[in-house]
Amino acid sequence: MTVHASHNNRIETIPVTTSAPPPAGHGRYAYSALPDRPVYDWPEGKRLAVYLALNLETFEFGDGLGAELAPGGPQPDVLNYAWRDWGNRVGAWRIRDMLDDLRMPASILVNSRIYRDCPGLIEAFRGRGDEIVGHGRSNAERQGTLSEAEERALIAEATAVLTREEGRAPAGWLGPWISQSRVTPDLLAEAGYRYLLDWCHDDQPTWFATRNGGRILSVPYPQELNDIPAIVARKDTGRVFAEAITDAFEEMLEQSRRAPLVMGIALHPYIVGQPHRLRPLRQALERIAGHRDTVWLTTAGAIAAHAAELLE
Template sequence: MTFDTKFDRYGFSAIPDRPVYDFPGGKRLAVYFALNIEAFEFGRNPGNDFTSMPSPPFHRGYAYRDYGNRVGIWRIQRLFAEFDIPLGIIVNASVYDACPDVLVPFRERGDEIIGHGRTNSERQVDMSAEEEAAMMAEVVGRITAEEGRPPRGWLGPFISQSPQTPELLKKNGFEYMLDWFYDDQPTWFRTGEGPILAVPYPSMELNDLPAYVNRKASDGDFTTMLIDCFDEQLEESSLYPQVFAASLHTFLTGQPHRIRQLRRVLAHIAARRDSVWITTPGEIARHVAALPPGTVVGP
């Protein structure tokens, strides 16, 4: 696979120079939490397991992640229900086969379902153009059949994209993607099929997996990061609108000691509910897409 080194998907724009707009209720900080619900194929590398370099059949990593769907997810579900905070559910289509029961309480609550590939054991960048197109169509079809409506948002497994992914997203009816984290505001992203919204997603920072696994942050460190980021962005939102986003994984944050930490974070944010818009990435995309042309930067 070859890549074009000329990049023209979006241009430079300094955030202080942009038009200022409000979110619903005159608020300037939109807040959402994304929960990754994933399924893996046994024998294919699911990723790090905190101990040593994994090797086939990767049973430790597989079992560790299976814990998330068997146990951890239910702790997370109860906590978000307790604080009445919606979720963006980032889901592999294979979850409908592996453990469909885990999606029931989120569906009943009206949480947003976001496409996340077929399985977290494969990456789009490793696929041929034909394989990726077939995979995406399969995912859209499965989610539509199970949920009664197609997904509006997409995050690739491993946050992976091929050179054709943005065009495929448009062809399959997606309104926004979470794969590109280069801003604190949604922006328009150029594709050969017309623009698509890039909604901020914490792929590098407020994402529990790279924080705990790659950067070796402690549980308390991550809690401090979440609260400090929220507080700073809330203060800065007097200048211009922003999105606070946090990403959680069932097998990491679903551990009992981390649920204690997450409760502190949700209590802190819920106490400021009147000052922020607590929502989902799909609702953020819907709101900014309806703003007057030229309000949201992009090609």
């Protein structure tokens, strides 16, 4: 493996020594300590890449999985279903307006049934030029519990819808509920995906080995700077979540002097689209947007494309 790093407009080929993945475990990547890796740059010599992952999801009424505002009762669980539906009807549009005001791009993680259930929603983000990322059919199901044939069919169905609607195939994928089977990376690579977002094991993109000598790039996806674990699971307030974003940004900006880093922020409209959470989120993102001259405000797909050229 080699990394081509840019220094003062010179391109150097730097060898990267890694051990083979151990026979036990996942076998997707070898251990690599961040301080031991070659240093390279993002575009324009920047070292910190920041992307927003906005999850636009749909759920089944009276059936299946779904995040809960409060412990749900017997189905149909109107309280939690309506709370999630509010995100697509109201919260997502407020977030879109905020991103417009801040001139920030986003990666839109799309359940394919959103086109059916919320006509016009994805089109509004497409009109901003945002990246559309595959995110399964709906968030009422997990793909990791399916047989290989069923999982392959789920990926194919969701990909076909996004390709038809967007005019091109999505480059990236995040499984609903961060759900993977043991063969998910293989199936995604075989379906033509160039990167996946499910793993939070690093702060830099990582090549995953797939079967038959293939590979797929893993782009870091946040589980700490993610409103579901933070607000739904840990019961953080919107202001605490926003403070975490600001603190992480300032620390990663400092750390990126030593190595290129990726900072992702994962958002769900039914959570952070709520007015009392949107205001502190806006303030945190304003802080980040104010550094656009020194950080790369981008998308997961752009990070994957740039890294794939460097990490040959």
